[in-house]
Each structure stands twice: as structure tokens, then as C-alpha cells.
Amino acid sequence: MMELPLRQTDRTGRPYLVRYYDPADRAALEAMYADFEPKRAAQGLPPDTAERLRAWLDRVLPRGIHLLVEVGGRVLGHVMLIPMENATAELANFLHQSIRNRGIGTAMNRLAADIAREAGFRRLWLSVEPSNRPAIRSYQNAGFRQLPGSLWAPEIDMALDLEPRTTPASSSPSA
Numbered sequence: 686m687m688e689l690p691l692r693q694t695d696r697t698g699r700p701y702l703v704r705y706y707d708p709a710d711r712a713a714l715e716a717m718y719a720d721f722e723p724k725r726a727a728q729g730l731p732p733d734t735a736e737r738l739r740a741w742l743d744r745v746l747p748r749g750i751h752l753l754v755e756v757g758g759r760v761l762g763h764v765m766l767i768p769m770e771n772a773t774a775e776l777a778n779f780l781h782q783s784i785r786n787r788g789i790g791t792a793m794n795r796l797a798a799d800i801a802r803e804a805g806f807r808r809l810w811l812s813v814e815p816s817n818r819p820a821i822r823s824y825q826n827a828g829f830r831q832l833p834g835s836l837w838a839p840e841i842d843m844a845l846d847l848e849p850r851t852t853p854a855s856s857s858p859s860a
């Protein structure tokens with residue numbers, strides 16, 4: 686697994702930290718989502734009541750890879766990679782409204798792709814509402830392409846193929 690925490694700087698020059706979720710972070714993560722706006726804007730997520738929020742986190746946290754974005758010691762972002770079929774992981778990003786539009790989402794997409802690749806996934810997939818322009822843009826900027834969808838589908842599906850990193854050529858055996 687990739688070495689975290691990582692100290693990063695957003696587009697405005699402000700620092701943030703990326704680290705793996707730990708079960709001890711559960712209360713801080715719930716607090717982030719309790720304060721999150723707007724609720725239910727991304728396919729009904731994050732949930733709008735404390736009870737539904739806990740049920741959702743109980744369901745998603747035991748599976749996959751979960752990253753946190755921390756600013757000034759506060760958990761303000763949650764990025765998840767949830768395994769699907771065929772070496773594919775679903776990517777979902779939730780950044781608190783206080784840190785959006787500073788390039789963090791795009792940077793997290795790129796980092797999530799590196800982490801997924803290292804974990805052996807070959808593809809990232811996600812579904813996003815067409816009205817969610819910042820999300821779509823952040824995925825496009827990280828290399829995701831839109832998948833052909835049906836005319837009546839209410840959502841846009843996007844994917845990123847993860848080419849396995851070519852390992853640096855080891856010294857070739859001398860003849």
C-alpha cells in the first residue's frame with residue numbers, strides 16, 4: 686500500500702493532509718458528514734439523518750480503501766474505493782463545502798488512481814449526476830472518460846483504466 690500520510694498544498698497554497706481512515710476516526714467522520722452541505726445531492730448521499738448516516742458508514746467502511754483529507758487537524762474529506770467485479774473499484778469523493786474548488790478533489794482522484802493501481806485494481810468506475818459540474822470536471826481533469834450511456838439514464842457513468850506501472854528495468858543479466 687502507498688505510504689501515507691501525505692502533506693499536500695491546495696491551489697490556494699493552503700496545506701492539507703491525506704491519510705488512511707482508521708476506526709478511531711469514526712466520530713470525526715460522522716461530524717464531518719453531519720455538517721456537510723448539501724446533503725443527498727450525490728445520488729442521495731451523504732444521508733440526511735444521523736441514523737441513516739451511521740447505517741451508510743456501517744455498510745461502506747468495512748470494505749475497500751478509505752482515505753481522509755484533514756485540514757488543521759479536522760477531518761474534512763472522505764474518499765472511498767469500493768471493490769466491484771472484474772478488478773474494478775468504485776470511486777466516491779466527499780469534500781466538506783469549506784474546502785471545495787481548490788483542486789483537492791482532482792488531486793484526490795489522481796492519488797486514488799495510484800492507490801487503486803497499487804492495490805491491483807485495473808479500472809476505476811463512478812456514476813455522477815449530470816448537474817454535478819464540479820465533480821464531472823474534477824474527474825475529467827484526472828483522466829476519467831464518460832462511458833456511453835442510454836439516453837434515458839439519469840446519471841453519467843465515468844471510468845479510468847489503470848495501466849499497470851511498468852516496473853523499472855532491472856539490470857539485464859549479462860550474457
Ligand SMILES: CC(C)(COP(=O)(O)OP(=O)(O)OC[C@H]1O[C@@H](n2cnc3c(N)ncnc32)[C@H](O)[C@@H]1OP(=O)(O)O)[C@@H](O)C(=O)NCCC(=O)NCCS
Nearest residue numbers: 727778779780785786787788789790791818819820822823
Ligand atoms: C465533487 C468534489 C469531490 C470535487 O472536489 P473539488 O476539490 O471541489 O474539485 P476541484 O477543485 O478539484 O475541481 C473542480 C472543477 O470544477 C470546476 N467547477 C466548479 N464549479 C463549476 C461549475 N458550476 N460548472 C462547471 N465547472 C465548475 C472548477 O473550476 C474545477 O475545474 P478546473 O480545475 O478545471 O478549474 C467536491 O466538490 C465535493 O465533495 N462535492 C460534494 C459531494 C459530491 O458531489 N461528490 C461527488 C459524488 S460523484
